[in-house]
Amino acid sequence: MTLLQQMLSPDTLQTAQAASFELFDKLSSKFFIRLLIDLTSVFVLIRLIYYRNYKKADQYLTFFAFNLVIFLITYLLNKVEMSMGAAFGLFAVFSMLRYRTEIISTKDMTYLFLVIAIGLLSAISKGGWDELALLNGIILSATFLLESNWLIKKEFTKMIHYEKIELILPEKRQELIQDLKKRTGLNIHRVEIQEIDFLKDGTRMTVYYYE
Numbered sequence: 001m002t003l004l005q006q007m008l009s010p011d012t013l014q015t016a017q018a019a020s021f022e023l024f025d026k027l028s029s030k031f032f033i034r035l036l037i038d039l040t041s042v043f044v045l046i047r048l049i050y051y052r053n054y055k056k057a058d059q060y061l062t063f064f065a066f067n068l069v070i071f072l073i074t075y076l077l078n079k080v081e082m083s084m085g086a087a088f089g090l091f092a093v094f095s096m097l098r099y100r101t102e103i104i105s106t107k108d109m110t111y112l113f114l115v116i117a118i119g120l121l122s123a124i125s126k127g128g129w130d131e132l133a134l135l136n137g138i139i140l141s142a143t144f145l146l147e148s149n150w151l152i153k154k155e156f157t158k159m160i161h162y163e164k165i166e167l168i169l170p171e172k173r174q175e176l177i178q179d180l181k182k183r184t185g186l187n188i189h190r191v192e193i194q195e196i197d198f199l200k201d202g203t204r205m206t207v208y209y210y211e
Contacts, residue, residue, distance in 0.1 A: 038122035070119035
């Protein structure tokens with residue numbers, strides 16, 4: 001009881017409050033401005049670009065957690081003497097991380113690479129907030145353009161098991177594509193034969209289509 005009273009005494013509470021204020025005093029406004037720019041950039045990248053194109057919300061935690069951890073660690077390490085080579089070495093270590101129990105697609109790995117790059121850039125950039133916002137804006141603009149149909153028409157793929165094995169002959173390719181279009185409703189423009197099973201009279205193919 002005596003220990004509890006000492007912990008709740010006005011002097012103890014005042015000391016704890018002073019320590020908290022001292023911690024916030026050590027974090028300059030520069031830290032919070034950079035953190036705001038970083039989180040805003042990642043939000044635009046993931047919510048307005050990634051989710052709009054792929055409609056996948058299962059990677060939200062991964063992307064934001066990686067970005068925040070990279071930003072905090074790099075910002076704290078940047079307070080000590082650290083060369084640009086060491087910073088990029090840290091970036092390389094984190095960029096090679098992946099889950100051992102789940103395979104991440106190439107697109108997801110690309111976005112993971114981007115959120116790590118934004119976190120690293122936001123933490124170690126020597127310029128002002130305007131320069132940092134411009135650099136992140138360049139990354140976001142380039143990603144948006146590459147994900148849109150403005151520069152190149154986006155092509156999608158699906159793996160299909162097909163039973164009409166007589167249509168896989170090269171001279172019947174257009175007939176095969178027309179049959180696939182009718183049965184799938186996709187705007188298929190080319191196919192690639194992956195496997196042929198003559199015992200089951202079936203084949204496995206990859207179809208390429210535009211939306």
